Amino acid sequence: MSSSRWLSLVSPLVLIVLWESAVAFGVLNRVFIPPPTEVAVELWVSLRDGSMMDDVLISAQRILFGFLLGAIPATLLGIWSGLNRTVLLLVRPLATMLYPVPKIALLPLVIVVLGIGEVSKVVTVAVSVFLMVVIHTIGGVLQIDRRYFEAARVFGANQRTLLRTVAFPASLPAVVEGWKLAMGFALTLIVGVEFVGASDGIGYRIWQSYELYAIADMMAAVCVIAVMGWLITLILDEVERLVVPWRHTIKESRMPLVRTWWNAVRPWSYTAAIIPVLLGAAIAAQSVALNWWYLVLALIGSIAIQGGTNLMNDYYDYRKGTDTAAVKGTGGALLRGDLTPTQIFWAGIIAFAIGSTIGLYLVSVSGPFIFWLGLFSVAVGYFYTAGPFALAYVGLGEVAVFIFMGPVMVLGSYFLQIPDVAWPAIWASLPVAFVVAAILHANNLRDIDTDRLNHKRTLATVFGREGARLEYHLLVGGTFVSQWLLIGFGVVPWTTLITTIMVPLAWRLMQIAATEVEAAKLHPVLRQTAVLHMRFGLLYVIGWVVALWV
Amino acid sequence: MSHALPFCIVIVEEWLNVMQQPPLVRFEQIAVTYPNGVQALADVSLDIPQHQAVSIVGPSGCGKTTLLRVLAGLEHVSRGRVIVAPETRLAMVFQQGLLFPWMSVADNISYGLMVRGASPQQCRTAAREWCDRMGLQRFIDVYPHQLSGGMQQRVGLARALATNPDILLLDEPFAALDAQTRLLMQELLSDLRAQGLCGTMLFVTHAIDEALIVADRVVVMSSRPGRIITDLTPDFAGGRRADQVRTLPAFHAAFDHIWQQIKTEVSAQMHEGVL
Structure with a gap:
């Protein structure tokens, strides 16, 4: 792990230098593979004219709606399944069966049912988020140490109190882990969805640049996706800290x-x-x-x-x-x-x-x-x-x-x-x-x-x-x-x-x-x-x- | 009569004849067999009168913890019955604390009160009071994983005592602590008893010295399936501090007495090839 981190630090720099010089010395054709400097210029231009931000915001919106639409019911259903054997037996086989299906394969089906509009994109993201979160949440609830339930019962907790004070908080770490994975997945998926059936968004931008042979613009968009992924990770780390504060933090000693x-x-x-x-x-x-x-x-x-x-x-x-x-x-x-x-x-x-x-x-x-x-x-x-x-x-x-x-x-x-x-x-x-x-x-x-x-x-x-x-x-x-x-x-x-x-x-x-x-x-x-x-x-x-x- | 016996020990055989009051808890010929066929307890009868601290010792796997769990309602008896005086409030201290990791120390301590519908202010007040008493003032808003083992167990004790229980059940509460912390916790428990808190107590432990120091009465169980083989009340019990008790000759005599019994049990088990 550590040596790959080291490489991940050095290799992009080396690659950029090699790439730039390869184009400069004519080893690579500037038309097909523009040098990093050109990509940077293109990125700057597209940020200045606002077109890049428009696409980013549209994709971000689809990810967010799809995530909420999938993650909220999945979390609730997952917790319920973890606690109730009947529900578990109904939900888990289905979720496990559908989970390995590449979600992008569902897009045509979703389009047939819901049309080519905004809803079908959001729903495709939601479906994959749903499956991922449901499976993680079930796993999390099933892994809760039974003794916590016993302890709560000895203190007189009834079924509802158990749910609120033990089952729900104890499964949160696994739930948030599921959210994190699902969010990363949603980003991947939205790009694929926008390749095929969209007229805006970051994925569409990449595809369109490909069709117009605007390679520098395409690469700039890829860089932007990388930044989006990084921001999503940061945001979810923050969410995790808010939702699962007992994992690492002292509640009241957050420093400025x-x-x-x-x-x-x-x-x-x-x-x-x-x-x-x-x-x-x-x-x-x-x-x-x-x-x-x-x-x-x-x-x-x-x-x-x-x-x-x-x-x-x-x-x-x-x-x-x-x-x-x-x-x-x-x-x-x-x-x-x-x-x-x-x-x-x-x-x-x-x-x-x-x-x-x-x-x-x-x-x-x-x-x-x-x-x-x-x-x-x-x-x-x-x-x-x-x-x-x-x-x-x-x-x-x-x-x-x-x-x-x-x-x-x-x-x-x-x-x-x-x-x-x-x-x-x-x-x-x-x-x-x-x-x-x-x-x-x-x-x-x-x-x-x-x-x-x-x-x-x-x-x-x-x-x-x-x-x-x-x-x-x-x-x-x-x-x-x-x-x-x-x-x-x-x-x-x-x-x-x-x-x-x-x-x-x-x-x-x-x-x-x-x-x-x-x-x-x-x-x-x-x-x-x-x-x-x-x-x-x-x-x-x-x-x-x-x-x-x- | 007690002076006539060596080791200054009174062996009490017929508790009902001695005690005037009806017991707080009565185990009546209970047996517990687990679904997998293992028989944990065989024919255990035990009365726990009000204001008595009873320790249960025995070889490991003898069903001491099962007895406690039966009383806490976490285990069903296969035979016999458990009679608990009406309106008896139970509280339990678990092995390794078993604090809720997602709750602060304050929320853990007031958990029992919260479950019974106490207001947030009442909960907070109780938590503060118990933190003061247990020397946890600085840690009231900290999460359990940030505490040492000894501090965690103090929170576990506070969580149980904050509900003002009629009987306190302790399941090897200090087993996971280091030797010094253990001694400190034993003294803390004696101090709390001296203050009139946790009067009635059922304390399960595998440590003989701890059983003698903490309780008024020590019940020794056989190896599995558990039966009661000795039930004794050392005459040094009650009111004295843990570190004083430890130095008494009678303490060492009682210790040896119990240890011989347990050793016989364990070696019998070895001959049968169970161990």
Whole structure:
């Protein structure tokens, strides 16, 4: 699943690039297969003149009416069948028998009976929605744990109260699942119906473009259908949250949307993205005048990729089920149900897209080295929790973070200013690499028990608690010791010694990490290690900047 | 007479002679055979007088839970009868809570009241009162799946007690909890009894210590088909706190006594090749 997600992220981009260039080089005939840019222009034109929206609205209206006409009676009948054996025996065989019939095959029959007007289209959609929802609802009601009925009966519930307080709410999750499937199905079906018997709607638009050989318009309409499908999913996720609130949410603690997103993207973690970029620039500034424009772009790109990484981590941690309510993680928006997995996933994609766009621009101005660094950083960000070899799950999280958030990013930022792979820049990044890895390790040290239960392999679970403590000491200690050694070798200016004021905090953290075992007591260590990273990093950068004048 | 016996135990054989009041619940020679032919209970007679907490222990599968379900009206007897005093209100606490996942803690607690036609305000007031009493104030509007096992079972207890029942039935309510939470719940139950709530109680458990701590009287059942083999009232019962009871020598003596009985039952079953 995860690797196909990865492909689904990369392959459209690759396809678009290949497609565009294939047309540009004459491999594909522009008449039959117009390039993406032409499709985009066509889409823009049809949106501007309103014709696309007209078709979308008509199709949406058919889907909506068909859905309501099918889903409402199906839900009621499904619940009734689930509760009453006689009704079940009457309804289920019929529904099961008709279910596999391709509903589009019913269209001619419906047209014969109801004529070619609007009603026949809506009814065709309604029939298929009806069958799907009925079957799902029956299944849902039959799967209700009988003991809930018993519990209600002991408290004196009569038949009607049982229906209202147990049967109906308990079957809702399955009902909503049926609605979701049926809605997706309705979209597919309406396009088919409009191909054949309509004079408007998005399906008609596609068919007509085919007949007129307006291929770009056809493709634009297909893109619009994809967006419709995505919107329908979003709306139904929202409906599910309203109808089945007990599945993920706390009833009264819904946060305002801005706050929710703010928490989901975890801006306080961005110091990890900012400090290496600043450091690389500060090191470069020792020998050249800075290009501020590149620095700002690098910061924005880095923040976008960090944001995308955070969102993707949430998404995949949620999918893999490692973030449970027991874990005091920061990415709790999914767990609390404030945001849906789909929303998180797409926000992550958008953040990656922004980061990549900036990255591509920087590549175009400073050469392929940055391209490889960028590709590497996106890969680390994505594979951190995604894919079969998710770094965080095979014990390579700290290593990946050490290399990427340290040398790689610092060198990247340096390279933008001075196109040269400079060893001093790499050496100078080590203290920051140690302390950023310490943040992640503090997290793993805290979660050592829950990660073990979930078979999440981190260095902490591999080494055991004693080993993990030693590792924390090495990382925090390494931060300062590496800096002092580098100053001794003359690679790092002595002005950076202002970081020494962070030694007491580091010392305290090491002591807590050495003694505490409870996750609740180790949680502050994580927060404070992040604070240590931020302050150490900023002081270290300031030390480098001060060195310009000293 | 009680001092004459070792272990300070009174074995009560003829409850009707002892008790003046008619019992709240009387099982009269009941037998239960399931449709699949398994006989769960054979000839069980038991009286539960008002204000008595009775524990039922026995080897697993002995039909303890069936006895409870018969009383709750969830199971039919094949023979014998169950006599319940008129106007008796029952409430039950289930294994693992069995809270309604689609209702908030407040709605779960007031469920019994709601079914009986209480107004939303009355329900809310009762829910708040019980949340206060059970230390669940902060969780009143939370869904059950967001609670720990111990908290869920406290809600289950509150849901039962909020209906102000004449007899409280508990079906291995703490079996799924971890050892420490269990101890806390046992103490909570003793505290509630000390406050005069849940006076009459039928408590099914497989844990002997729990049976002794929670109840005034312990009924030991044989392996399937279940019969009553011992019915005893430890003299430390009543009014004392759970953690005090646990330290008494009489508690350990009673524990051993019951354990020997159950062990004999289980080993007999093993020889017959049932286990």
